[in-house]
Amino acid sequence: MRASFLRLAPVRALGRSPGLNALIVATLAFGLAVWLTTHALAASFERDPSRGTAGLWRVELVRYPQIREILAGTDMQFVSELPSLVLSPAEVEDLSRPPDPVRSAAVTTAEVPFEEPGGGPRTSWVRFAGRDALALFSVRLAAGRVFDDGKRELLVSEQGAQRWFGGSAAAVGRKLRVCGEEWAIAGVVAADAGVGRRMHLTDDAGEDALWMPFGDAVRLGVLPFQRHPAPRTTKTANGDFYFASLWVELPDAAAVERFRGWLARWSAAHPGAGAPRIRRYQEWSGVLGTPPAYRAVELFGAATLAACCLTLVRLFHTRNRLHERDIALRRAVGASRRSLLGEALVEAGVIVGVAALGGVVLAAGALDLLDLTMPGQNDSIALSGWSAVAGGAIGVAAGIVAAVLPAWRACAQPPARALRGAA
Amino acid sequence: MSTAWLSVSRQVLRHRGGYRPLVFAIGFGFAVAVLSTALGRRLAQHAHEMAALPPAATVQATVSARGAREYPAADDLSALRALSGIRSASWVEAPLRTTWWRPELFDGPAGRFVGWVVTADATAVDTLALRIVAGRGPMAEDASAAVVPLVVSRSFLRELGPAAGPGTRLRSVERAQDAEVVGIVEDFLSHGMMKTSRSTILWPLQQRDVPLRTYLIRASDDEVDTVVDRARAALARPGRFVNVEKTSEMLLATKQPIFRARTVLLTLEAVVVGTLLLGLAAAAASRAVERRREIAVLRALGATRRDVVNTVLAESTAVTAIGLALGGVLVLALRGVFSRAIPFFTIHETMVAGQAALFLVTGWLASAVPALRAASVPPSVASR
Numbered sequence: 001m002r003a004s005f006l007r008l009a010p011v012r013a014l015g016r017s018p019g020l021n022a023l024i025v026a027t028l029a030f031g032l033a034v035w036l037t038t039h040a041l042a043a044s045f046e047r048d049p050s051r052g053t054a055g056l057w058r059v060e061l062v063r064y065p066q067i068r069e070i071l072a073g074t075d076m077q078f079v080s081e082l083p084s085l086v087l088s089p090a091e092v093e094d095l096s097r098p099p100d101p102v103r104s105a106a107v108t109t110a111e112v113p114f115e116e117p118g119g120g121p122r123t124s125w126v127r128f129a130g131r132d133a134l135a136l137f138s139v140r141l142a143a144g145r146v147f148d149d150g151k152r153e154l155l156v157s158e159q160g161a162q163r164w165f166g167g168s169a170a171a172v173g174r175k176l177r178v179c180g181e182e183w184a185i186a187g188v189v190a191a192d193a194g195v196g197r198r199m200h201l202t203d204d205a206g207e208d209a210l211w212m213p214f215g216d217a218v219r220l221g222v223l224p225f226q227r228h229p230a231p232r233t234t235k236t237a238n239g240d241f242y243f244a245s246l247w248v249e250l251p252d253a254a255a256v257e258r259f260r261g262w263l264a265r266w267s268a269a270h271p272g273a274g275a276p277r278i279r280r281y282q283e284w285s286g287v288l289g290t291p292p293a294y295r296a297v298e299l300f301g302a303a304t305l306a307a308c309c310l311t312l313v314r315l316f317h318t319r320n321r322l323h324e325r326d327i328a329l330r331r332a333v334g335a336s337r338r339s340l341l342g343e344a345l346v347e348a349g350v351i352v353g354v355a356a357l358g359g360v361v362l363a364a365g366a367l368d369l370l371d372l373t374m375p376g377q378n379d380s381i382a383l384s385g386w387s388a389v390a391g392g393a394i395g396v397a398a399g400i401v402a403a404v405l406p407a408w409r410a411c412a413q414p415p416a417r418a419l420r421g422a423a
Numbered sequence: 424m425s426t427a428w429l430s431v432s433r434q435v436l437r438h439r440g441g442y443r444p445l446v447f448a449i450g451f452g453f454a455v456a457v458l459s460t461a462l463g464r465r466l467a468q469h470a471h472e473m474a475a476l477p478p479a480a481t482v483q484a485t486v487s488a489r490g491a492r493e494y495p496a497a498d499d500l501s502a503l504r505a506l507s508g509i510r511s512a513s514w515v516e517a518p519l520r521t522t523w524w525r526p527e528l529f530d531g532p533a534g535r536f537v538g539w540v541v542t543a544d545a546t547a548v549d550t551l552a553l554r555i556v557a558g559r560g561p562m563a564e565d566a567s568a569a570v571v572p573l574v575v576s577r578s579f580l581r582e583l584g585p586a587a588g589p590g591t592r593l594r595s596v597e598r599a600q601d602a603e604v605v606g607i608v609e610d611f612l613s614h615g616m617m618k619t620s621r622s623t624i625l626w627p628l629q630q631r632d633v634p635l636r637t638y639l640i641r642a643s644d645d646e647v648d649t650v651v652d653r654a655r656a657a658l659a660r661p662g663r664f665v666n667v668e669k670t671s672e673m674l675l676a677t678k679q680p681i682f683r684a685r686t687v688l689l690t691l692e693a694v695v696v697g698t699l700l701l702g703l704a705a706a707a708a709s710r711a712v713e714r715r716r717e718i719a720v721l722r723a724l725g726a727t728r729r730d731v732v733n734t735v736l737a738e739s740t741a742v743t744a745i746g747l748a749l750g751g752v753l754v755l756a757l758r759g760v761f762s763r764a765i766p767f768f769t770i771h772e773t774m775v776a777g778q779a780a781l782f783l784v785t786g787w788l789a790s791a792v793p794a795l796r797a798a799s800v801p802p803s804v805a806s807r
Contacts, residue, residue, distance in 0.1 A: 030698070071526060300691060317709065
């Protein structure tokens, strides 16, 4: 009985300075929540299943450099790179047919009218892609197969298949009405297949989009042709700012060199079309080069947690000062330094445990809120179970570390001196 | 008060009392808060500029061009123009909000420059309520002319040189098409600080087969709500996608991402203030505990509780003020960097003063409870 009562001493001690304990809990919970939120946010932005893809290159034509010069230092400089990334449908057609056969995929996105099964007419984002795009970007199908060009076949997302037909298998072979035409569902793109935010520059389509053959983007008139003097096409197009990206698979250095050589010859034959260049997928998607801006937010979160940990050290120190007389008395009646330190750590463990739990709950709430309010993200922002556990453990560890030094110093003080100077 | 100020200032400068990290944190936090406020303000301005739309076009309709059958644009426009309350309706190639994504290059007599193109049918001058100051307005046959007739804004005309006017020839570099100025209108679409953004032209719309069409509608302000309903009813067909909205609501929706970015900045600022609140509270609590005996001695010598509260608050004020001074230096150092990276980025004195006041109040709030606790220390503690 007595033994268990003594073992509970550290827990009972928690009630002695409730204000300070609440401040400790608030500090750690706050720091942990900020860090976990920014970390999960950055992880969501960074999620890219294609980042390891080797041999995938983006074809670009660098042109109209004057736009960049004229708009430099203005609000609009952020759009000045766009013209160098815009390919016309005819350029896509030309550039995807080098003399050495390569796998290539043109990609674009557009919003088109769509009659939702069981619902009214609405618009839907469509990812228009070449047939090979799914293989090049390792996009997995949950059911069915990739569409065939020219057969009015499309792919739907797993969410769409579930919502409209009760499941992926049931969706295959069913019909949808898009742009006033009837389309057969050839396959279902797996949920969270990471359709690749970075397949295209302005990819507003999320996971829940339709997939249609790239050739139909031109036929339906969603790609503009007017602004591309060389080479021109007479295909109809609307005026919204949809354009194509072109990806080619170049498996080795020799293939890259051959493709570069052919691009140079193509450029010489098409004066005014711009200087061609190819960029590796990793360079395009930001895996290589300058760290993306969201890393600064994550760094800010880590700095907040570090600042909170420094505050925790001070708070634990203050707490120990308040309990100095108790510690000294217990040392005077024979308690060892190790046992006192152990008890202090148990106390700290209980406090930081509560704080870590609070921090994880706060972060989950903040991320839910962000998920509801953040526009245009393709992946859901959420705190995974693994992140919650790891974050909680880091919070507890950080709290314990913050508690150790003050506890060690408090236990190291001679009892007589501590009793004299106790607060 | 002044004694406490001096005492704390001396301690901070001598790296004593554990104030130094707190002072640096306040300085850093203050700089972050001021810069994020300035950035948020610039974002709000930018949102306003990017969503610019001539106020006359009060309603925008987006419709599918085909469904169970074809829906010719001429039928839609006739139906809209026949509705009461509608002064004019036009077909534009793309929603106006997308205009800023498409800088285009032009070659004129005075050299190469950037302009912004609104591709619209011949009635756009009426729908956008543009005032023609020279030449003529657009005509239906302009769309098929070999040399494209253009109605340009005054700012666009200035880019063509001092002698430019109706009849001046130019070339669209990207479209590889020759064009000629046929009319001049007052500047439209943009305002604010967007360099080149007033250089706007109306490009004749070629009627094309597209999945979605956008119509702009001009209606009286007091009839906008009813016009939205009437237009929706006039365009609706079974199975057809029809979305009619007030342009003010559309603009608000366009601005949302930027406003949300500003909210993120405000959240960061709140995090900074929250962190400092906790840090200052911890420091004040710590100091109050460490000085328990000193405070008791002061109380035994006749200091009132108010004196003790004032002393603790004065310390907090001194620490915050020194941190703010440090932060001010940091802001001054970073201002140039931010101004170079972000066009029209400015830091106003009111922002700095506001943030400084916020930090001081935060410091006082954080120290209030420890100060009151310190004031409750009985004089008898001094004799233990």
